[in-house]
Amino acid sequence: MDDIALRAEGVSKVFGQSRVLDDVSFELRRGEVLCLAGENGCGKSTLIKILNGVYTPEAGATFSFGNATAVSRITPHDARALGIHVIWQDLALFPHLSVAENIVFDDYVASPWRPLSRRAARRAAREVIERLGVPLDPDTRVEDLSIARRQLVAICRVLRAGARIVFMDEPTASLTRNEVQTLLEITRSLSAQGISIVFVSHRLSEVLAVCQRVTVLRNGALVGTYSTEGMTQTRLSQLMTGHELALTPREPNGAVEPVLELRNLSRTGEFENVSLTLHRGEILGLTGLLGAGRTELAHVLFGMTRPTGGELLKNGKPLTLRSNRDAIRHGIAYVSEDRLNLGLVQNQSIIMNTAVTVLDELEKPRGFLSPRRLRELTTEWIQRLGTKVNDAELAVSSLSGGNQQRIVLAKWLATKPDVLILDCPTVGVDVGAKAGIFDIIRTLADQGMSIILISDEASEIWMNSDRVVVLKAGRISRELTPTTTTEASLEEIINA
Amino acid sequence: MPRLHLGTEGVLAAIIVVLCIVLGLTTDTFLTTQNLFDLLNNQSVNMIFAVGLVVVLIAGGIDISFAVAASVVQYVVMTLLIDHMGGGNWLIGILLSMAVGSLLGLVNAFLIHRFRIVSIIVTIGTFNLYFGLLMVFTGGVSIYDIPDWLYYSVPLIDLPAARGSATLYLPVAVMAAMSLATGFILTRTGFGRAIYGFGSSPEAARRSGVRVGLIHAFAYGWLGLCAGVAGLMQAHIVQEVVPNALIGQELPILAAVVLGGATLGGGRGSVTGALLGVLLLAVVQNGLNLLGVTPYAFRMIVGFIILVAITCSNLDKLLPRRAIPKEARP
Numbered sequence: 001m002d003d004i005a006l007r008a009e010g011v012s013k014v015f016g017q018s019r020v021l022d023d024v025s026f027e028l029r030r031g032e033v034l035c036l037a038g039e040n041g042c043g044k045s046t047l048i049k050i051l052n053g054v055y056t057p058e059a060g061a062t063f064s065f066g067n068a069t070a071v072s073r074i075t076p077h078d079a080r081a082l083g084i085h086v087i088w089q090d091l092a093l094f095p096h097l098s099v100a101e102n103i104v105f106d107d108y109v110a111s112p113w114r115p116l117s118r119r120a121a122r123r124a125a126r127e128v129i130e131r132l133g134v135p136l137d138p139d140t141r142v143e144d145l146s147i148a149r150r151q152l153v154a155i156c157r158v159l160r161a162g163a164r165i166v167f168m169d170e171p172t173a174s175l176t177r178n179e180v181q182t183l184l185e186i187t188r189s190l191s192a193q194g195i196s197i198v199f200v201s202h203r204l205s206e207v208l209a210v211c212q213r214v215t216v217l218r219n220g221a222l223v224g225t226y227s228t229e230g231m232t233q234t235r236l237s238q239l240m241t242g243h244e245l246a247l248t249p250r251e252p253n254g255a256v257e258p259v260l261e262l263r264n265l266s267r268t269g270e271f272e273n274v275s276l277t278l279h280r281g282e283i284l285g286l287t288g289l290l291g292a293g294r295t296e297l298a299h300v301l302f303g304m305t306r307p308t309g310g311e312l313l314k315n316g317k318p319l320t321l322r323s324n325r326d327a328i329r330h331g332i333a334y335v336s337e338d339r340l341n342l343g344l345v346q347n348q349s350i351i352m353n354t355a356v357t358v359l360d361e362l363e364k365p366r367g368f369l370s371p372r373r374l375r376e377l378t379t380e381w382i383q384r385l386g387t388k389v390n391d392a393e394l395a396v397s398s399l400s401g402g403n404q405q406r407i408v409l410a411k412w413l414a415t416k417p418d419v420l421i422l423d424c425p426t427v428g429v430d431v432g433a434k435a436g437i438f439d440i441i442r443t444l445a446d447q448g449m450s451i452i453l454i455s456d457e458a459s460e461i462w463m464n465s466d467r468v469v470v471l472k473a474g475r476i477s478r479e480l481t482p483t484t485t486t487e488a489s490l491e492e493i494i495n496a
Numbered sequence: 497m498p499r500l501h502l503g504t505e506g507v508l509a510a511i512i513v514v515l516c517i518v519l520g521l522t523t524d525t526f527l528t529t530q531n532l533f534d535l536l537n538n539q540s541v542n543m544i545f546a547v548g549l550v551v552v553l554i555a556g557g558i559d560i561s562f563a564v565a566a567s568v569v570q571y572v573v574m575t576l577l578i579d580h581m582g583g584g585n586w587l588i589g590i591l592l593s594m595a596v597g598s599l600l601g602l603v604n605a606f607l608i609h610r611f612r613i614v615s616i617i618v619t620i621g622t623f624n625l626y627f628g629l630l631m632v633f634t635g636g637v638s639i640y641d642i643p644d645w646l647y648y649s650v651p652l653i654d655l656p657a658a659r660g661s662a663t664l665y666l667p668v669a670v671m672a673a674m675s676l677a678t679g680f681i682l683t684r685t686g687f688g689r690a691i692y693g694f695g696s697s698p699e700a701a702r703r704s705g706v707r708v709g710l711i712h713a714f715a716y717g718w719l720g721l722c723a724g725v726a727g728l729m730q731a732h733i734v735q736e737v738v739p740n741a742l743i744g745q746e747l748p749i750l751a752a753v754v755l756g757g758a759t760l761g762g763g764r765g766s767v768t769g770a771l772l773g774v775l776l777l778a779v780v781q782n783g784l785n786l787l788g789v790t791p792y793a794f795r796m797i798v799g800f801i802i803l804v805a806i807t808c809s810n811l812d813k814l815l816p817r818r819a820i821p822k823e824a825r826p
Contacts, residue, residue: 092700094693096763105693108686109705115684 005030005165005196006051006065006084012058013046020046021057024222026215028165030066031194033187035207035228036167038217038240039432040401044200047217048167052086053079083164089173091154093142100125100138103156128156132186148179155186159195166190167198172206173427176290177456177495184210202431204233205459218242233459237431249482250283250442252466258316259450260301260332260419265310270296271474273310278419283441283451285465285482287458287494292471294454295337298421301452302334303327314419328357333417335408337424343408346397350389353396353407354378358414381410385440402433409440420444421452426460438464458491470494504757508772512779519783526786529655529662539778540667541730543771545749546756547671547678548722550770553753554682555715556695556762557608557615561623562719563745565600566727568626570737572596573728574639583643590670593724600626601720605712623746630739639737646732667729674722679767681718691715695762751802752777777801 006028013021021043028034038044049055051063053076064070065082074084093102100118103125108116125138134152142150151171158166168187172180180203187197187210201207207214208228216223216239223239260278265271271293278284286294299305301312303321312319314330321327324334336342344353355362355374362373378392387406389399396407405425412420422441426434441464445451455461461468462482470478470493478493520527545562552559573592577584584592600622607618650666682688694701694711702708731737756773758765780801781794 088703090699092697092703094696094700094763096696097689097692101689101693105689105704108689108693110686112687112690113685116686116689117684 003030003066004028004064005032006063006082008051008061008063011047011050011061013043013050013055014058020220021050022220024217024220026051026222027225028196028198030196031191032213033191033197033199033211035199035201035211035214036217037200037204037207037214037236038223042217042240043220044217045169046220048086048169048198048200050074051079052084052167053077080161083162084167085158085161085163085165086167087151087154087158087169087171089170091150093150093153093157095141095143097142098138099129099136099140099142099145099153099156102142102153103128103138103160105157106161124160125156128160132156132159133189134186146179147174148176148182151175151183152186155190159190163195165196165198167200169200170202171199172201172203178289180206202434203457204236204431207236208233216240241432241435249463250466252481252483259314261311261313261316262301263311263313265297265300265307265312267296267300267305268308271471274471274476275310276469276476276479278450278452280418280450281445281448282466283445283453283464285461285468286452286454286471287456287461287468287490288471288477289494290456293474294471295423296474297471298334298423298452298454301327301419301421302332304334328415328417331416331418332421333412333415333419334421335412335423335425337427343411344396344404347395350382350392350394350396350399350407351375351378354381354392354410354414357411377414378410381414385410385413386436400433402436405433405437406440409437413444417449419450419452421454423454424456425453426455426457434460456494458494459487462487462490472496505766505768505772508756508769508776512772512776515776515779515783519779519786523783523786526783528658530657530659531782531786533653533655533662533664535775535778535782536668537663537665537733539774540671541726541733542745542749542752542774542778543671544667544674544722544726544729545745546753546770546774547675547767548719548726549749549753550756550758550765550767551678551682551691552615552715552719553758553760554695554762554765555691555711556698557712557715558750558760559601559604559615559619559716559719560746560750561604561619561626562601562723563742563749564623564627564630565597565720566723566730567737567739567742568600568630569593569596569724569727570731571630571634571639571739573724574642574731574737577643578639578641583645585645589643589646589728590725593728594721595724597720597722597724597727598717599720601716601718601723602713604720605716608716609709609712627743634739636739638739642731642735642737646728647735649732665733667733670725670729674725675767675771678718678722682767687714692763695764697763748777748798749774751798755802755805 004027008026011021011024011026012019024043024047026047036044036047046055050057051074053074056073059072061072062070063074071078094105100122104121122138129136129138132152132155136149136152136156142153145153171183175183184206187199191197199207199211208231211228213225213227214231214236215225218240257280258277259280262274262276265274274297288294300307303324303326319330351374355377358377359369362377363369375392382389382392385406387403387410389403396404399407425437438460441451441453453461453465465482468480468482468490469476482490516527525531549559549562573589573596576592577589581588604618604622607613608615651663652666652669653664655662682691690701690706691711691714694706694708727742730742734741752773753765753770755776756765756769756771758769777798780797784794784797
């Protein structure tokens with residue numbers, strides 16, 4: 001039997017009235033990669049925080065570590081001594097400091113008054129970087145690095161601090177395909193060095209690719225721990241949500257009426273000669289690796305940048321967009337990738353966030369805003385999108401991620417677009433909420449809206465598009481229909 | 497493309513050198529030992545303030561109460577020394593100024609840390625509070641009768657010069673000592689790097705176990721300490737204590753420190769930068785005086801320099817190619 005790095009039994013946690021974790025047990029073997037899976041709010045983060053010493057569990061829990069004696073809670077001090085580290089999604093790095101300084105930062109905290117030398121810091125950092133075999137320059141400032149490289153810095157940092165058990169919270173959420181592959185390889189090499197890794201991710205295909213076992217939580221209770229051998233995405237999402245999810249491609253609706261036509265559209269340095277037609281009521285999947293020109297194309301279609309060549313036709317008439325206001329006026333809406341930061345004003349009310357795109361519309365005819373009309377509009381969209389809202393006057397930050405997503409959609413749908421461009425609408429959203437968002441998207445298409453769905457997740461493109469266009473280095477490399485292609489071959493085409 | 501990497505300090509130093517050459521060619525008084533020594537003598541007080549302030553800015557805060565705090569220190573220390581200690585001496589004077597100054601700084605730190613109030617609001621509050629108290633208790637009356645040790649200037653270096661002699665006085669040495677001490681703490685101790693870390697990302701620092709209260713206490717306390725010393729030096733230079741002598745100095749010094757590469761966002765800045773920032777503005781002012789330009793134009797030109805400098809340092813972000821992280825580009 002493998003030896004056990006960490007075993008927890010009978011872990012419960014109560015916050016006020018609600019029992020967030022209920023008698024959960026958790027076991028981690030030395031050198032294994034384990035996935036902790038479950039929907040948002042299932043208790044994953046609470047469990048991690050208990051194992052990391054941030055929260056104290058309710059009485060009755062026991063924790064044991066290999067051969068050491070069992071304890072009833074892990075203090076932050078224990079966690080450090082045992083080498084338990086968490087790399088949170090935001091990485092908790094220092095953007096203005098160099099890579100080397102970020103890696104040795106914990107030394108600074110541990111012995112603040114010991115005189116230090118830059119050279120020693122650089123040497124220590126270089127040692128870890130080499131051990132991990134990653135391309136990092138110790139002298140670069142972290143703010144100049146891409147997210148993927150910053151993640152490597154965070155990993156170097158916990159290695160340097162002597163990590164034995166590393167929790168990685170959503171490490172792949174903002175990475176491209178290739179970067180994810182690199183990260184997965186690093187994860188494997190760490191596990192080969194005897195470091196145990198707990199991987200928290202919403203991307204089930206990655207979970208299955210890198211983890212040996214998966215522990216599933218649902219509503220604060222343990223569903224079970226399973227080997228990933230023979231596990232399928234369908235089965236896993238079923239375990240996480242507790243109900244069956246459709247994993248079949250959408251039936252094409254046979255749309256013929258062109259709404260938006262692109263003829264040899266180009267923008268120097270970004271994309272070239274893109275010709276495609278978007279029909280009424282169609283979901284067009286637009287995919288390709290990051291940097292293939294997907295988002296750049298969307299920016300042109302939304303009037304945020306100008307094309308340098310080619311034509312754009314809307315309902316058969318030439319369309320020139322000078323700004324995104326122009327695009328909105330012509331019925332084009334764009335939901336950007338970084339919705340939660342760029343798409344919402346977090347500390348403003350749900351009502352104001354929903355209505356902000358149509359404020360001037362709502363001011364007509366008298367020239368001032370009526371609170372009643374604002375409320376009506378918001379209520380209508382909250383209901384149509386099935387958003388869970390207690391009080392629309394509350395700040396939008398009071399909502400869960402999935403519901404915030406719906407408010408972003410509502411805000412753009414309020415402009416009554418006939419073309420909706422969605423840029424990676426499910427980044428950082430859990431399985432259940434993803435399904436909800438795709439239900440909405442499918443319904444909108446059925447009602448006649450034309451949708452461009454941008455994503456690099458082959459499975460969601462495959463399941464939800466009528467047609468798929470694959471971009472590669474700024475050009476259309478393939479056009480295909482999901483009903484006549486398998487998900488795996490789509491994935492291959494994207495990565496080819 | 498190989499790029500000469502100077503950093504903010506390098507660019508500032510280069511500009512100062514160019515300015516000095518230009519002023520040396522256009523006036524016959526600028527590049528004299530006498531003028532340069534006077535420049536340092538006159539700027540040492542501002543420089544001591546600046547090295548204190550840069551610590552607060554690096555920690556991601558701001559303080560506008562320090563100049564007024566320095567006036568309070570002058571009064572408190574003078575009153576204590578004259579009325580209760582029979583005049584004192586340099587050592588007692590400096591230690592007392594440091595103690596009172598850091599106490600006033602710690603009040604800011606306490607309010608900011610304990611009540612989670614934004615530093616600018618706290619220091620606007622203490623700025624008014626300190627100045628109000630000072631005016632109420634002194635009735636606006638100056639102290640002319642300062643102790644002898646403080647009254648007589650202390651020459652350090654005396655060089656023969658064209659007219660009389662060029663002399664470097666004690667405040668310059670004090671400024672150098674304060675700069676070295678601050679620089680050492682900021683760059684050569686883990687605590688100093690933790691201040692940068694905290695300014696760069698407070699949440700990350702908190703999670704790394706950085707003692708946030710200690711960072712606040714040090715940053716504002718150290719600025720208070722520097723302000724105390726600066727206050728004593730200012731009283732020494734002008735040979736009197738005037739209650740409103742320093743009020744109004746806070747913004748030009750803040751501007752100089754920002755010019756030296758510190759930002760209001762925290763995590764950036766250096767002692768060298770702060771000193772060069774003060775020096776640049778001083779050279780400009782000195783040059784304009786020597787060129788016979790009206791002093792009224794000075795503020796205008798300072799404003800212009802700051803706007804140009806900040807725009808240039810943001811140029812990186814404005815240019816489209818830099819939108820992509822450096823190493824992500826092919």
